[in-house]
Amino acid sequence: MSSKDLKFNSKLIHAGHYEDQYGSATVPIYQTSTFAFESADHGAKCFSGESKGYIYTRIANPTVRALEQSIAELENGFDGIATSSGMGAVTTIYMALLGQGSHMVSTDAVYGPSRGVIEEHFSRFGVEASYVNTSNINEVIKAIKPNTKLLYLESPANPTMEITDIKECSRIAHEKGILVAVDNTFCSPYLQRPLNLGADISFHSMTKYINGHADIVGGIIIAKDETVYKKLRTLMINMGCCIDPHQAYLVIRGSKTLGIRIDRAQENAIKVAEFLEKHKKVEWVKYPGLKSHPQYELAIKQMDGPGSVISFELKGGLEAGKILMNNVKIAILAVSLGGVETLIQHPASMTHSKMLKESRIKAGITDGLVRYSVGIENIEDIIFDLDQALEKI
Numbered sequence: 001m002s003s004k005d006l007k008f009n010s011k012l013i014h015a016g017h018y019e020d021q022y023g024s025a026t027v028p029i030y031q032t033s034t035f036a037f038e039s040a041d042h043g044a045k046c047f048s049g050e051s052k053g054y055i056y057t058r059i060a061n062p063t064v065r066a067l068e069q070s071i072a073e074l075e076n077g078f079d080g081i082a083t084s085s086g087m088g089a090v091t092t093i094y095m096a097l098l099g100q101g102s103h104m105v106s107t108d109a110v111y112g113p114s115r116g117v118i119e120e121h122f123s124r125f126g127v128e129a130s131y132v133n134t135s136n137i138n139e140v141i142k143a144i145k146p147n148t149k150l151l152y153l154e155s156p157a158n159p160t161m162e163i164t165d166i167k168e169c170s171r172i173a174h175e176k177g178i179l180v181a182v183d184n185t186f187c188s189p190y191l192q193r194p195l196n197l198g199a200d201i202s203f204h205s206m207t208k209y210i211n212g213h214a215d216i217v218g219g220i221i222i223a224k225d226e227t228v229y230k231k232l233r234t235l236m237i238n239m240g241c242c243i244d245p246h247q248a249y250l251v252i253r254g255s256k257t258l259g260i261r262i263d264r265a266q267e268n269a270i271k272v273a274e275f276l277e278k279h280k281k282v283e284w285v286k287y288p289g290l291k292s293h294p295q296y297e298l299a300i301k302q303m304d305g306p307g308s309v310i311s312f313e314l315k316g317g318l319e320a321g322k323i324l325m326n327n328v329k330i331a332i333l334a335v336s337l338g339g340v341e342t343l344i345q346h347p348a349s350m351t352h353s354k355m356l357k358e359s360r361i362k363a364g365i366t367d368g369l370v371r372y373s374v375g376i377e378n379i380e381d382i383i384f385d386l387d388q389a390l391e392k393i
């Protein structure tokens with residue numbers, strides 16, 4: 001039975017299985033920078049591609065390959081490319097697919113640095129981008145130009161939790177020969193598989209759900225076809241943002257429990273969202289698992305679950321938010337998300353502080369918005385913690 005025929009939680013354990021010469025049950029850590037060739041001829045053949053042997057860890061490494069093949073299988077892609085961080089994945093995609101005179105259309109409420117790197121750096125090399133609310137298809141259509149090369153989506157968007165219709169956006173982009181890349185970090189392959197919805201590239205900050213234990217940074221790109229994969233692979237090798245084998249090993253280990261971690265976090269998140277929505281000190285809650293979410297129906301259709309990140313605003317805006325953040329005792333006041341521990345942060349002064357205020361407000365990231373990533377602690381403790389901190393306002 002091939003691992004391709006297995007259900008998701010079984011795939012997490014068996015996909016991309018590494019055949020070890022000693023029968024090791026887990027993937028060994030190949031902590032080496034270089035690999036010996038059998039002969040001068042063999043070395044030449046490894047370089048020409050005639051032989052499959054490993055050459056040098058920046059190019060490929062057995063531990064890293066096991067991780068890449070496993071996640072690629074979970075996403076139903078051709079193959080994967082692991083990177084040193086999520087931003088390594090983002091910049092690899094930009095560098096490989098954009099150039100002088102090209103244009104990109106992107107979700108306005110994307111992860112802050114994904115937008116910052118275009119506006120501060122790629123703009124110097126003649127790359128242009130339009131940031132629109134991609135949850136509105138008409139805005140996507142209007143933003144496309146003759147030189148548009150890439151449609152870059154994040155769904156749910158960060159931190160507004162707006163959902164973009166990946167299938168419809170891919171259909172529109174492909175009519176014009178535009179490639180579609182989706183930042184799938186907020187879902188992980190457990191909850192959403194963009195390539196099955198028509199996208200060409202799905203990518204992650206593995207720092208978040210895939211690893212899930214707040215102990216490494218890493219990224220991965222999965223391409224649907226070989227041509228795009230080769231472009232991205234070559235760029236990553238030449239830019240040098242490869243992942244370290246030990247880091248890759250930790251991600252493999254963390255990823256085994258992805259399904260059960262998300263199930264538990266999601267179960268908690270629904271209860272937290274309902275608690276917040278009813279609380280008299282809360283102005284609004286944005287969570288794809290609540291019927292009040294403007295794209296609740298699309299979320300159900302496109303995702304296998306709402307995830308465990310919740311955005312909300314308190315009555316009293318930022319001042320009230322600060323009291324909450326300073327008084328929680330179980331939730332850690334820290335950026336990042338998708339780990340076993342509950343985290344709380346303030347996007348306007350933290351993850352999205354580099355954005356122009358005007359663009360930030362336009363993208364729906366208000367001054368008082370609080371982002372809460374629900375962990376796998378006991379729900380009674382999480383709610384008790386929020387409740388006592390909200391009391392202080």
Ligand SMILES: *Cc1c(COP(=O)(O)O)cnc(C)c1O
Pocket residue numbers: 085086087088111114154158183185186204205206207208217218219336
């Ligand atoms: C964290 C994050 C990134 C960047 O990943 P790093 O691993 O921190 O470099 C990109 N996109 C999203 C949605 C993220 O949450």
